[in-house]
Amino acid sequence: MQVDGQVRVMLVEARSLFREALRTVMESEPDLRIVAEAADANEAVATAERVRPDVAFVEVNLPGTDGIDVVRRIRDRVPHCRALLLADEEETGLLLRAIEAGASGFLTKDCPLARFIDSTRAIHRGEVVIPPRMLGGLLSHLIHRRREQDVAMRVLSRLTPREREVLGLLAHGATNDAIARRLVISPETARTHVHNLLGKLDVHSRLQAAAFVLQNGLLEHLAGAEP
Amino acid sequence: MNLSLSRRPARKADVWVHLARDENALFDPRSGAVHLLNDTALAIWDLCDGDTYPVEMIDAVCDLSGMHPDVVTEDIERVLSEFDRVGLVEWIE
DSSP states (O other), X not given: OOBTTBEEEEEEOSOHHHHHHHHHHHHTSTTEEEEEEESSHHHHHHHHHXXXXXXXXXXXXXXXXXXXXXXXXXXXXXXXXXXEEEESSOOHHXXXXXXXXXXXXXXXXXXXXXXXHHHHHHHHTTOOBOOHHHHHHHHHHHHHHHHHHHHHHHHHTTSOHHHHHHHHHHHTTOOHHHHHHHHTOOHHHHHHHHHHHHHHHTOSSHHHHHHHHHHTTOGGGGTTOOO | OOOOSSOXXXXXTTOEEEEOSSOEEEXXXXXXXXXXXXXXXXXXXXXXXXXXXXXXXXXXXXHHHOOOHHHHHHHHHHHHHHHHHTTOEEEEO
16 A cells, blocks of 8 residues: 555564664655554554554564564464564574564664665565575475475375365264264264374374374365354 | 486585675685675575485475476586586586
8 A cells, every 4th residue: 555656664572662663764765654663463464454554664572562473463464564574683483483474584783774765665575585694494494394285185195085074074073973963974974084194194183183283384275164 | 407306406515605795706716716605596596405305405495486497407506507508507417
C-alpha cells in the first residue's frame, strides 16, 4: 500500500534511541516514510493491523514475547507487509526461525545505517535480505530439510489413500472412534488402518505418527482429512 | 559446463578461506592464487561440501529467493565452473 510512491515503514523496537536513529536516517530518504512505531509485541501487532505498513522492522528481543512471534502475527494479519527481523548478532538458529515465521530479511543492529535503507527497498521489491555470511548455512539447512521431506514423501507414498485419510485425522488428534465416525467405518476397521499405517511408517505410536506428519509438513498432502 | 545430476562438488581441503568485513577471499597454497568471492559465490562455496548436488543448491536458492530456476541455474553453473576452472573443488561421483 504505497502513498505517493513511498514505502510505508513501521519500526518495532523496545529502545527508543535505536528507533530515533532509524527514523532519522529513513526520513532523510524521500521514498521512505515511517508510519508507525511500537515498543512491545501487542502494540506492534495491533498497530500493524491498523496502519498496514509495507515493511516492518521488528526487533528480536521485545517485552512480552520474542520478535519472531510478532513477525508471524504481523504476516498472518497483514499479508502484504514484508517483515525484517533485527537481531543483536548473526545467529543461524534465529535466522531459520525468522524465515519460517515469514520474515523477508534479517539484519544485525550493528550494520551500517545505509544497509537499513537498502534493505527496506530490497524487501519491498520482493527480495530477501540475508547477511552474506549466513546465506550458506541457511541454504544448507533448506537442502537438508528438503531431503527429509523427500524421504517422508516416499514413506507416505506407501500408504493407501484410506490410510492417508486416517493419518491426517490422527495428526489432528482424532481417536479411533472419531476416525470411524468421520470416515463412516467401524472402530475396528479404523484401528486396523491405524495399525497398518504405523507399521508402514515404521513408528510405534500414534504420537510418533502425528509428529512424522507435522515435522515434515505433510498435512497439506493429507488434504480432506480435517476432523 | 552442464551441471551433473550425479556429481557433487567438494572444496579442496587445503584451500584457505579469509573472511573480512567487506571482502571474502580464497587462498590456494598450491598455486599461490587468491580468489575474491562475492556474496553469492561465498554461499555456493559453503555448499561445496561433497554431499550436496548442484540441483539441490538451485532448488534451495529458488525456494528462498523466488527467482526463476533458469536464472539461478545460470548463476550457480557459472560459479561452479569458475571454482572448477581454477582447481578449487573436486567432484565426487
